[in-house]
Amino acid sequence: MALRPYIVGNWKMNGTRSMLSEARAIDRSSQRLMKVEVAIAPPYTLIHPVHREAEQIGVGAQDCHAEPDGAHTGDISATMVADAGAKFVILGHSERRQEHGEGDDLIRAKCAAALDAGLKLIVCCGESEKLRDAGKAEKFVTGQLKATLPEALDETSERLSVAYEPIWAIGTGRAATVEDIAAMHAAIRKLLVDRYGEEEGGAVRILYGGSVKAENAREILETENVGGALVGGASLTAEGFLGIVAAAAELQDT
Numbered sequence: 691m692a693l694r695p696y697i698v699g700n701w702k703m704n705g706t707r708s709m710l711s712e713a714r715a716i717d718r719s720s721q722r723l724m725k726v727e728v729a730i731a732p733p734y735t736l737i738h739p740v741h742r743e744a745e746q747i748g749v750g751a752q753d754c755h756a757e758p759d760g761a762h763t764g765d766i767s768a769t770m771v772a773d774a775g776a777k778f779v780i781l782g783h784s785e786r787r788q789e790h791g792e793g794d795d796l797i798r799a800k801c802a803a804a805l806d807a808g809l810k811l812i813v814c815c816g817e818s819e820k821l822r823d824a825g826k827a828e829k830f831v832t833g834q835l836k837a838t839l840p841e842a843l844d845e846t847s848e849r850l851s852v853a854y855e856p857i858w859a860i861g862t863g864r865a866a867t868v869e870d871i872a873a874m875h876a877a878i879r880k881l882l883v884d885r886y887g888e889e890e891g892g893a894v895r896i897l898y899g900g901s902v903k904a905e906n907a908r909e910i911l912e913t914e915n916v917g918g919a920l921v922g923g924a925s926l927t928a929e930g931f932l933g934i935v936a937a938a939a940e941l942q943d944t
């Protein structure tokens with residue numbers, strides 16, 4: 691059975707306790723839109739407070755360390771975010787790759803640590819504009835996923851989501867075209883089926899991320915092989931985010 695569309699807000703390095711009212715509003719409205727799975731990944735400092743507020747939405751982390759504990763000043767482990775209430779973790783986001791030099795090997799190790807801690811994964815991939823212009827986007831993105839995704843995992847389709855986020859579309863207001871999204875998601879689906887089999891690989895949700903907002907959510911979400919959205923800027927207010935959740939819910943009714 692197909693999983694519900696998955697709409698995930700990535701708050702990045704935004705939010706102090708004053709933003710809990712947005713989380714509360716998102717949570718309360720999501721209770722009326724049960725056909726959609728809604729989640730927020732706030733900064734570490736807000737994971738527990740959002741978890742305490744949330745009755746309906748899922749709460750996750752934006753990263754974790756590859757080790758469960760130890761001498762890693764300033765770092766946070768998968769066990770710690772799970773203890774704070776996180777149910778999933780976003781790994782391999784292009785901002786982590788660019789700003790912290792994270793490579794595929796480290797991301798694969800973080801995936802293993804997160805699974806050991808009982809977390810679900812959202813594994814990100816996406817090409818630069820230069821690679822797209824050179825016609826190398828698909829090869830690059832599938833290469834990233836081959837190198838980072840676990841070889842096998844229990845209940846794959848429940849535990850894993852993939853987020854395709856072209857770097858040039860993140861925070862630019864310039865989302866990828868539905869044609870480009872459809873082509874990339876088809877390539878990712880093939881990889882998932884090859885790795886996890888028809889049933890499990892066929893059911894993994896492939897989220898699109900990159901300048902999704904209420905205005906373009908419907909056309910993106912109705913594209914083949916799009917199982918949801920990873921949303922940055924538009925997830926910072928309940929109004930902006932709920933417009934996207936509502937678009938996903940409407941599509942479930944059609």
Ligand code: PEP
Pocket residue numbers: 700855859860861862863899900901902920921922923924
């Ligand atoms: C993101 O960085 O995960 C993202 C999709 O950002 P935005 O929606 O702001 O483009």
